Amino acid sequence: MKSISHYLILTGCLLLSLLMVMGLLAIDDTPHLNPRVNLTPTQIAKVKRLLERNDPRHLRTGSLARATLGQEELDLALNYAANQYAGGASHLIIEPGKLRVQATLPLPWHPPGGFLNFQIELIQTNTLPEIGAFSVGHLTVPTLIAHHLVNFSLGMLPLEIDWQQLGRMVKKVRFVSRKAIVTYAWQGNLPAQLGGALLSSRERELLWVYQARLAELTRGGKRTMRLTALLNALFQLAVQRGKLTDAVQENRAVLRVLAFYVTQKDLGQLMPSNKRWPRPIRRRILLQEREDFTKHYLVSALLAADAGSPLANAVGLYKEIQDSRGGSGFSFNDLAADRAGTQMGERAIAEHTAEATQQLLAVAAESDIMPETADLPEFMPEAEFKRRYGGLQGDAYRDMMGEIERRVAALTISR
Template sequence: MKSIPDRILWLGCLLLALLMIAGLLAIEDTPQLKPRANLSPSQIAKVKRLLERNDPRRLRVGSVAQAVLGQEELDSALNYAANHYARGASRLMFEQGKARIQATLPLPWPRLGGFLNVQIELAETDSLPEIGALTVGRLVLPGFIVNGMLKSGLSMIPVAADWRQLVDMVKKVRFSTRRMVVTYTWRGDLQAQLGSALLSDDERGQLLFYQTRLAELTRTGRYTIGLTTLLNALFQSAAQRGEQADPVRENRAAIRVLAFYVTQKDLGQLIPASKHWPRPVWRRVVLQNRDDFTKHYLVSALLAADAGSPLANAVGLYKEIQDSRGGSGFSFSDLAADRAGTQMGNRAVASEQAARALQKLLAVAAEPDIMPETADLPEFMPEAEFKRRYGGLTGDAYQNMMAEIERRVAALAVSRE
């Protein structure tokens, strides 16, 4: 008869063998899906229309509503996330009564090679959908096992928001051909709940620090203030917070606070507790004597720091296309501000070394260090004139102009390693 230590050793070896077999079955040599292009301006326009159609903020608290979500828009957004966060690709398909999600994710160890080809089948229930099956490579897991593991895993995750209350908002999810219909009860504090859940205590503390510093900077002085004045002060503080601080998170927090400030957005939408934080006095913040450049620059920096440069680029281009159709007109100057801001946001979070180098630069930077010359760049062009002069987004003249903007941005001090 085997002793207890022998049994434990035997069970450990068996578990290790099962994990190795599962790994061999899950990892494949070839990708099932090939990466697709990142979000284009037209796709962003479709996602924007989808959000506008289903904006619940006009609803009364407690009212029941339905959101109709198209397959194409959700598929584009999901594929962007897979591409940006995991260098992979995804595909989303809705059918009557079920949904299928496919994804190809390269292993995070490039030298080993290999891919995880994943397929998740979701089935309708009387309320939230459940996983019918999960396939990873040649490994197939039945739904009851996956659902049990998922529920156990979620219950163990410590978050600031009450996820049970958020989940209870959703009453039913129905799948049909190329669309999903979500029936829910609207709660007015949803945005604040999600904001609290997505930010750690450390991140909220960093935002409070830079919000307080910004309030000090704007308490006195002229109505108009240069962007570099605020950047100098906030990033001097970031550099002074020392080696114990994570420079990437510090940079991201400073950019978030500045972007919310110049666009006159309330941080309380993201963090309810911030309503009690020091309030900055509103000033007109300018870059090259223009406050629209400041907004372009910082929103693009925020998108790059939080979501990645492909999205920031596409959002900037989308706005210029919309402006050319009845707004202020297509502007290569605005695109230059977008690209410069995106470059700054990229550098801010690229690595600890890059983040600290950027802190030192922005602590003393002047405008020519962060923003290219734009006086000679065409702007205020209606759509018809833009197409006539530059051949649209595929024209050689447009491509040449964008190459010139990229050259100018690459020459900035903020772009140098």
């Protein structure tokens, strides 16, 4: 009996030592990739064109379709997701017959300097790709174990997605030079399913609460309303609820509801199970007497609250560049609304400022949340913008953006 107990203890010690060695081999002191992600208007434009080229919504359910996905756009999307959801970075390379991904994720529970550096290689087959190689740090993981690790990781994501159903949709994936060609059977209910999956049941419940309140506020005879009136009313409700709930979640729900409303997007599409989703009446919502400012402000606030300020800044700048090439023209006052909205969104979901921002927005006036813009240049065609301000790299442009930043920093919402 004594020898058996000694054997079990020795075996346990060996297994523990093996796990410790594997952990040491897996964890690196330095990241292989820089986790900082900065999107540019050019990158935003490329992703937009990718989505437009492969928009499947006109297809009938069950019909086969093919999407060609470029390496640069996929790399951008994956890298931004790694940065936003895990604080890390990734890099993707597509070669004939295979796809390789590197990723760096920080370990918050490890002493400073602890990182997991992943490398995974997917090999093309006659149908779906298979894992050809997988390593973490200095540790090479057998492909069978790697397959189970990937499935386990997908199951741990906070997303209610039927991965098996999604996998059945994809019929074949081919890797050619710098491109992935995906053949799939389109399902018309997929957008609603994915939209709902991206939100937890708690988040959907909060959206219903504020959507119902917004529906109440928009009833009546007024064709126009001030943004501050909606902000005040919704954040007053958030303050009341915030005493018993999480201020960050409440604030994010308010911003989602308002941004969807002013951009005329149907929140009900994200809630396929809610047949009686409250529907606010369409009104013109004004900020500084302008409806476009409201959209700039709230979309930027939502992007900052949901996806981080680099994306919000890049999207706002991308729109202005597009406007200068045949739209309404480049407008610094629109950028001021973008920056002010970004500032509000950041503070609304930061743990140390969420409650104070909530209380301010419950009573805020326009001057508390939006800088003066009447003297800022607008409606400039691209040629005039380049002549007057030297383009995005010009000193005059930087000076004007510096002035906008100073005005935003002076707002009550920023203090």
